[in-house]
Amino acid sequence: MITGRDLRKALEIPPSNESLSQNCLWAMPHNEEAEKPTEELDGEQFMQRLAAFHEERGTTLEVAPRVHGKPIDLQKLYKITLEQGGYDEVTRTRGAWRQLGLAFNLTTSNAGVYAFTLKTVYYKNLAAFEIKDHYHKTPPPKDILEDLTARGGDLLTRTVENFRQAPAGDAEASGEEEVSTPNGNKMDIDEPGSGTGRSTRAGLRQAPPQRVLFQPDVSSSRQTRTATSRGQSPQPMTSAPGNSYSAAGQHSMPNSISNYEPRPPMPLTLRGVVTPANNSTRFYQQVAQSQVGQKRKAKDMTKPGCGYDGPNIYVRTLQALRSGIREEQDYALHHLVKISHERGDKFRFEAFPMLAEALGEYIRGITSEYYDIRWKVDYTESDKSINALDGLNGTPDLVQRLKSLVRIDVADELEPKGKSMHFEKVKEAGLTMRNLSLMEDNAKYLADMAEIRDTLTIVLSLPDDPRLVELRHYMLDIAEMVTRYWVMPRNDPLYRILLDEINRSSDRGAILTSLRAICRISMNLKDNNNLLSVPMTVVGKLASYLLLQDEELVGATLDFLYQYTAVPSNVAILLLHSNNPKYRLTPLMKELCRLLRHGEVEVQVKSILQQAIPDIPAETIPDVPDDLLRQLLQMDEPERSNTWLKCVFEEHKDSEITQIALWQAYQSRFTPFSNTALANAPGLLPAAEFIKNVSIIFENATAQVVNGTTSKFIIKGIRPRHIPIDTRQQPYLRCLWQPPSTTKPCNVFLPKPEDLYSHILTAHLGVPRISEGSSEDATGKFDPSSAHTIDPSIECHWSHCLRFTHGRPPLPRTKANLAHHIKVHLPNNNTTSGKAKPLSSSNRTSATATYPFKPNTLGPHGAHDPRLLVGADGRTPLARTDVDNLGRDAAYHTIVYRNTPVDEHGDPAGLSLTAVLVLRNLARNIPKAAEMVRSGDVE
Numbered sequence: 032m033i034t035g036r037d038l039r040k041a042l043e044i045p046p047s048n049e050s051l052s053q054n055c056l057w058a059m060p061h062n063e064e065a066e067k068p069t070e071e072l073d074g075e076q077f078m079q080r081l082a083a084f085h086e087e088r089g090t091t092l093e094v095a096p097r098v099h100g101k102p103i104d105l106q107k108l109y110k111i112t113l114e115q116g117g118y119d120e121v122t123r124t125r126g127a128w129r130q131l132g133l134a135f136n137l138t139t140s141n142a143g144v145y146a147f148t149l150k151t152v153y154y155k156n157l158a159a160f161e162i163k164d165h166y167h168k169t170p171p172p173k174d175i176l177e178d179l180t181a182r183g184g185d186l187l188t189r190t191v192e193n194f195r196q197a198p199a200g201d202a203e204a205s206g207e208e209e210v211s212t213p214n215g216n217k218m219d220i221d222e223p224g225s226g227t228g229r230s231t232r233a234g235l236r237q238a239p240p241q242r243v244l245f246q247p248d249v250s251s252s253r254q255t256r257t258a259t260s261r262g263q264s265p266q267p268m269t270s271a272p273g274n275s276y277s278a279a280g281q282h283s284m285p286n287s288i289s290n291y292e293p294r295p296p297m298p299l300t301l302r303g304v305v306t307p308a309n310n311s312t313r314f315y316q317q318v319a320q321s322q323v324g325q326k327r328k329a330k331d332m333t334k335p336g337c338g339y340d341g342p343n344i345y346v347r348t349l350q351a352l353r354s355g356i357r358e359e360q361d362y363a364l365h366h367l368v369k370i371s372h373e374r375g376d377k378f379r380f381e382a383f384p385m386l387a388e389a390l391g392e393y394i395r396g397i398t399s400e401y402y403d404i405r406w407k408v409d410y411t412e413s414d415k416s417i418n419a420l421d422g423l424n425g426t427p428d429l430v431q432r433l434k435s436l437v438r439i440d441v442a443d444e445l446e447p448k449g450k451s452m453h454f455e456k457v458k459e460a461g462l463t464m465r466n467l468s469l470m471e472d473n474a475k476y477l478a479d480m481a482e483i484r485d486t487l488t489i490v491l492s493l494p495d496d497p498r499l500v501e502l503r504h505y506m507l508d509i510a511e512m513v514t515r516y517w518v519m520p521r522n523d524p525l526y527r528i529l530l531d532e533i534n535r536s537s538d539r540g541a542i543l544t545s546l547r548a549i550c551r552i553s554m555n556l557k558d559n560n561n562l563l564s565v566p567m568t569v570v571g572k573l574a575s576y577l578l579l580q581d582e583e584l585v586g587a588t589l590d591f592l593y594q595y596t597a598v599p600s601n602v603a604i605l606l607l608h609s610n611n612p613k614y615r616l617t618p619l620m621k622e623l624c625r626l627l628r629h630g631e632v633e634v635q636v637k638s639i640l641q642q643a644i645p646d647i648p649a650e651t652i653p654d655v656p657d658d659l660l661r662q663l664l665q666m667d668e669p670e671r672s673n674t675w676l677k678c679v680f681e682e683h684k685d686s687e688i689t690q691i692a693l694w695q696a697y698q699s700r701f702t703p704f705s706n707t708a709l710a711n712a713p714g715l716l717p718a719a720e721f722i723k724n725v726s727i728i729f730e731n732a733t734a735q736v737v738n739g740t741t742s743k744f745i746i747k748g749i750r751p752r753h754i755p756i757d758t759r760q761q762p763y764l765r766c767l768w769q770p771p772s773t774t775k776p777c778n779v780f781l782p783k784p785e786d787l788y789s790h791i792l793t794a795h796l797g798v799p800r801i802s803e804g805s806s807e808d809a810t811g812k813f814d815p816s817s818a819h820t821i822d823p824s825i826e827c828h829w830s831h832c833l834r835f836t837h838g839r840p841p842l843p844r845t846k847a848n849l850a851h852h853i854k855v856h857l858p859n860n861n862t863t864s865g866k867a868k869p870l871s872s873s874n875r876t877s878a879t880a881t882y883p884f885k886p887n888t889l890g891p892h893g894a895h896d897p898r899l900l901v902g903a904d905g906r907t908p909l910a911r912t913d914v915d916n917l918g919r920d921a922a923y924h925t926i927v928y929r930n931t932p933v934d935e936h937g938d939p940a941g942l943s944l945t946a947v948l949v950l951r952n953l954a955r956n957i958p959k960a961a962e963m964v965r966s967g968d969v970e
Contacts, residue, residue, distance in 0.1 A: 122184035154181035371466035478516035571614030686750030
């Protein structure tokens, strides 16, 4: 067999010490006893030792690598990997890199990609360091380690010889974390001896083609005349290619060498060169033509970088923003605002790494306009400088740092254009982040970045400047979206800044957004967040907001108070300062109770108590009162007849009246006045026209003919009224005074209650009036001289009323007492106003009107006994009196409900619900709070 030494000798290759040294790399253990063990190093010492190793090795160390936007602690990754057996062991275990990524909070979506990226971070930065530090061996050269991808394993046994001899595509699989291109695992190898070039079946692995070593000709270099005669070409060897050895001690030669023939010589075509010496005219013509051609070629030439599509707009803007070039950043921000507005639902931070970081860095740059500071993000937790932000856990003392800064003096002059443009571009960056944060996935992404919380704190802590108002609103909108994923203790810088924004700001939008951001803290987390250390000035200001007619602001205030009052210690603070006028807590309880009825809708539910009593149709057409008659006589026809019909008739679908009776009633009413000075119209309407007008006035009235023995002409659909109405559609008041000597009541119709009252005193009681010879002020008034004289015969004859004589306690029978009693029978209104209460459209007595009891319905002491409303058998109703001819409306029991707003599922919602929840918190926690106040356990 041919050895490596024989092969080098045959190929005339000098021996190399490199291969020998690489074959012996693992034979010499590395002695580091003088150094401190790596396990005992802190983070800074570990990074220093790792950096020194990479500097000595000549490779680049990535100090703060990130995977899926999350920083990777190299020391933590190194320790976890060694605990699981090292790089080779983790690589051989399927899914181990994916499980290891859970320690760095890598999401489960696209876990394979993130696991391979994490593996690459270890491969590039820690794999060689592991071999030297942990195994005390010399790592392989960087050209077969760091310069290659992280596919495969077995780094401890990797050498230049065994790694390069492995054929492409036959590397050991590294697990599910590796990412390969399509068809990357397929091999297209032609079958030996096949001339068609067809590949083997997919899935079958073929042996690699045999490597044929170069076999030099060891025979004499001198060729005999016989060997070169006759122009014979070398014939191919019959033996199979390989490392065979002939009996004569000579190696067989491959066909590619034995069949080699040199290329035949090609004739050269020479052309004379025109020079000023041999042809000066032609030479200068060629020079002039070449100069014109060069100018034309330079004009039409494609410039470098042109003619290619390049990256898409998303990648272009991302790289431009990170470039640090002002013009490129302006370009990027201009397009990012448009993209975030039009495509904000598709633009995810996760798909564009470092975009959120670049936007945050650009926004934080506005601080340089007010303070001499430039912020930087530190992921090692070792930089304690004032401008270093903790990129892992946030900066707890950020507010104190900002307060310690000295503001830059700004000259009171016109602002440079560059500074104004800087403010505009920072607002564009804030608007871009605000638009993108409205999407749920982007809000979660931002919530995982501690530097975003510091960015919000920095911007909201800047001095009051009109140029920053818009940027502040953007930052508050972002805080409203991301605080749902944060737990913010009482000393959190951003939490204190939001409370301070509520306390000092007079901007409604800023206060409203700050309240929402605080109320949404840890909303999407399992742990509840308690609102602690809230200044009483903030609580007092919020209590005054409840007085405003601003539903949106009041709703946000109630949400804050609901969370605030859920903590007993906060309720104890309220009790302690409830009487302090400085905090204006007095209207708190009153306004909470008032808001219980906010947005209420009144609903009435009626239940019937007494059925309606139908009226009895009037048998006669009522007389027209004198005042109404005087008005009618001043009208022209047909207005007069039409008004008269409306005042004394009403529609009723089941009633009828003969046309002759209606015409005779019209004639008897107005004929006596047709030729007098009281009437403007000298005559009456013709009968046909009068009957025709009835159907016009009453829509449902029709003239009909009833056939029979004698045809009868009727008008169907109207009937006489019990009580006439005036021209204003108000019913008249009827006098029901009926002395015992008469069989019917008075039935005088009067328009006003005071007129009816005067009629009873004058016509029925005989109370005299003061004569005209008396003083002018007393003219027309009643004479009180006999009003208090007791007369046993004085009684109330209003429709059999017995209350005046049988009431308890009994009153002296004087006209003055009777005059006061008569007012109970008049409509319940101000008798001096001249406005009578209208009755129902059906001319019925109201259900609340006084029922005219008959004498046999009174008890033994004259009081009303409800049991006597029926006969002696307890079933037969008593006969109705004349007043009940008008009928009676049904009596109802009405319950009024005030319904507060509900949602689409019928559940309570709105301000009234939140107000009652705040009151419930107070009711629950006041006993505990009172005990805390008594014991002095109040902060």
